[in-house]
Amino acid sequence: MLQLAERQREFAAALLDPARPMPDGLVGPDGEPGPKRFAVYRNNVVVGLTETLKDAFPAVHRIVGADFFRAMARCYVTLDPPRSPILLDYGAGFPDFIGQFEPAAVLPYLADVARIERAWTEAYHALEASPIDPGVFTTVSPDQLPAMRLGLHPSVRVVHSPFPALTIWQMNVSDGVPAPVDLAAGGEDVLIVRPMADVEVRSIPKGSLEFIQALKDGRSVLAALEAGLIANPHFDLSANLSDLMRAGAVVDYSLAPDVKRT
Amino acid sequence: MPLPSTCAKDRIPAGGGVGLKAEHYRAIVEQRPDIGFFEVHAENYMGAGGPPHRYLSAIRERYLQRLNQLIRRYAPGLFSEHLAWSSHDSGFLNDLLPVPYTAETLARVVEHIDQVQNGLGRQMLLENPSTYLAFAESTYSEIDFIAEVVRRTGCGLLLDVNNVYVASTNQEWDPIAYIDAYPLMHVQEIHLAGYTREADDKGRRLLIDTHNRPVDEIVWDLYAHAIALMGPLPTLIEWDADVPAWSALKAEADRAEAIMLATKSKAVRHASAR
Numbered sequence: 408m409l410q411l412a413e414r415q416r417e418f419a420a421a422l423l424d425p426a427r428p429m430p431d432g433l434v435g436p437d438g439e440p441g442p443k444r445f446a447v448y449r450n451n452v453v454v455g456l457t458e459t460l461k462d463a464f465p466a467v468h469r470i471v472g473a474d475f476f477r478a479m480a481r482c483y484v485t486l487d488p489p490r491s492p493i494l495l496d497y498g499a500g501f502p503d504f505i506g507q508f509e510p511a512a513v514l515p516y517l518a519d520v521a522r523i524e525r526a527w528t529e530a531y532h533a534l535e536a537s538p539i540d541p542g543v544f545t546t547v548s549p550d551q552l553p554a555m556r557l558g559l560h561p562s563v564r565v566v567h568s569p570f571p572a573l574t575i576w577q578m579n580v581s582d583g584v585p586a587p588v589d590l591a592a593g594g595e596d597v598l599i600v601r602p603m604a605d606v607e608v609r610s611i612p613k614g615s616l617e618f619i620q621a622l623k624d625g626r627s628v629l630a631a632l633e634a635g636l637i638a639n640p641h642f643d644l645s646a647n648l649s650d651l652m653r654a655g656a657v658v659d660y661s662l663a664p665d666v667k668r669t
Numbered sequence: 670m671p672l673p674s675t676c677a678k679d680r681i682p683a684g685g686g687v688g689l690k691a692e693h694y695r696a697i698v699e700q701r702p703d704i705g706f707f708e709v710h711a712e713n714y715m716g717a718g719g720p721p722h723r724y725l726s727a728i729r730e731r732y733l734q735r736l737n738q739l740i741r742r743y744a745p746g747l748f749s750e751h752l753a754w755s756s757h758d759s760g761f762l763n764d765l766l767p768v769p770y771t772a773e774t775l776a777r778v779v780e781h782i783d784q785v786q787n788g789l790g791r792q793m794l795l796e797n798p799s800t801y802l803a804f805a806e807s808t809y810s811e812i813d814f815i816a817e818v819v820r821r822t823g824c825g826l827l828l829d830v831n832n833v834y835v836a837s838t839n840q841e842w843d844p845i846a847y848i849d850a851y852p853l854m855h856v857q858e859i860h861l862a863g864y865t866r867e868a869d870d871k872g873r874r875l876l877i878d879t880h881n882r883p884v885d886e887i888v889w890d891l892y893a894h895a896i897a898l899m900g901p902l903p904t905l906i907e908w909d910a911d912v913p914a915w916s917a918l919k920a921e922a923d924r925a926e927a928i929m930l931a932t933k934s935k936a937v938r939h940a941s942a943r
Binding site: 431535561 | 715719871
């Protein structure tokens with residue numbers, strides 16, 4: 408007799424790989440093998456995970472259509488089944504998978520639209536935190552600013568795309584109306600943050616993504632400014648700081664005069 | 670070991686309840702419907718923050734005020750899990766997969782339930798599964814298996830009446846005999862749901878536990894039979910796909926309550942009613 412663990416291993420392997428035969432000894436009431444009976448479990452697993460991805464990536468689903476999405480999601484589910492029962496976490500690898508999925512190569516922006524949707528989901532479930540009052544900055548003297556570190560809201564995410572991925576995403580969610588988009592019109596950088604109850608998604612100017620990413624990594628305002636300037640020689644520090652504050656993306660700050668430049 | 674009694678009767682009323690759905694959050698917060706209880710899936714609230722927690726907090730707050738029956742915030746009145754598996758070496762498979770009813774499986778299930786009950790410091794309820802196939806190597810009947818788990822772990826039971834009907838059809842058992850033989854004195858909660866009809870390789874009826882439609886009339890009849898044997902119990906309507914408008918879901922919970930009110934129980938013989 409097979410051990411339970413071995414039984415579960417072969418059951419699980421056959422569930423995710425339709426090419427594998429049904430394990431022996433799985434029977435109907437007459438004691439005979441029942442492939443359609445096993446197929447119920449196979450279908451439940453694949454359909455359940457495909458639905459999970461569909462709910463998490465609604466714009467991708469709308470762009471490619473139900474049939475294409477189902478086929479693409481089935482491939483992903485087989486290659487990268489969830490590691491955890493917390494399905495909120497499932498799909499983190501889906502954008503990268505889309506980027507390498509041959510049949511989707513004609514939609515080069517699709518992976519970036521998926522990255523925006525994934526960031527949206529992560530922001531939605533992120534830890535609560537209260538944005539600070541912009542007024543507190545009036546107490547910071549200009550010479551303290553370079554060494555200052557900002558604590559960003561746990562929901563803050565940034566996405567870079569060489570395509571107008573944000574424009575395409577907006578056309579394909581809720582009330583969006585798809586319209587022709589010039590893919591050569593240039594890239595878009597995107598900030599995703601949920602300061603209170605609602606996830607907010609906005610376009611950010613060139614250099615802001617690098618600036619925000621540096622702050623998120625815990626680097627000083629000066630180091631973040633340098634990162635922003637490398638990406639955009641006209642990077643405007645005070646405009647970027649006030650935009651971040653107004654977006655509710657800053658929840659904390661620290662003045663650390665003796666920290667080394669990073 | 671004896672476990673602290675977190676018996677349902679003090680907290681979860683023997684009334685109709687429903688699963689809490691994101692699409693109903695707003696209606697529930699605004700309308701404050703009079704309903705027995707809400708059920709949540711823990712995994713859906715394991716994100717750190719966000720609207721799920723905002724709404725669950727708000728809904729919980731309302732019901733704390735109104736019912737004054739829930740002692741600690743987010744401490745559920747009942748905790749249940751299915752007799753099934755879904756995680757293995759290869760990862761998590763989001764379905765309730767069947768087990769062979771053997772001595773080896775029994776030992777494993779007992780060990781896991783002991784871990785859960787000791788870890789949580791409370792009793793858990795075990796739910797009978799809906800199954801689509803059987804394992805040729807099984808040596809216990811499903812009911813003998815479940816009864817032995819209860820005897821060895823001291824866990825309580827959840828009777829899913831739809832699962833009884835689905836499994837009984839698929840395995841060619843008698844659903845009335847199943848309920849009559851179930852260790853009813855340990856049952857603390859009931860589940861009801863809708864199923865979908867399909868056919869197996871030989872054209873025999875194969876019912877799928879889909880939770881996507883109203884409870885079937887025959888399942889309501891089985892429910893009334895179970896209530897007559899056990900008396901009123903918290904009864905959850907499970908409707909998880911093609912979720913209807915709030916009023917339609919609520920009507921199902923109301924129907925469960927009406928059946929409980931109308932049914933004279935032959936015997937209230939509750940192990941938990943201590």
